[in-house]
Amino acid sequence: MEQLSREGTINNIAMTNWLDSLDDEERKIFVDSVFDVIRSTECETMGELGSNKLKTTSEILRALSHLSPEQNKTIKFAMKQLAMNRRESLREN
Numbered sequence: 001m002e003q004l005s006r007e008g009t010i011n012n013i014a015m016t017n018w019l020d021s022l023d024d025e026e027r028k029i030f031v032d033s034v035f036d037v038i039r040s041t042e043c044e045t046m047g048e049l050g051s052n053k054l055k056t057t058s059e060i061l062r063a064l065s066h067l068s069p070e071q072n073k074t075i076k077f078a079m080k081q082l083a084m085n086r087r088e089s090l091r092e093n
């Protein structure tokens with residue numbers, strides 16, 4: 001099995017700790033919201049998401065502005081937790 005790079009190991013630890021820091025409801029709201037935003041672009045592949053960045057970014061920002069207050073709160077909390085877990089993983093590794 002191929003070993004992860006230092007960066008890969010740090011990211012893996014940060015993501016695992018991040019997911020553990022969210023309860024089931026927060027995870028559900030976060031994932032559902034992210035997929036709603038991605039679906040709003042009507043892109044079917046990751047390549048399509050990156051092919052027209054200006055149009056895609058505009059659609060993503062529009063979709064984000066239509067999320068409910070609960071979705072916005074949860075996304076902000078989840079992203080803050082991810083950043084904190086990344087910093088902690090960098091310090092520890």
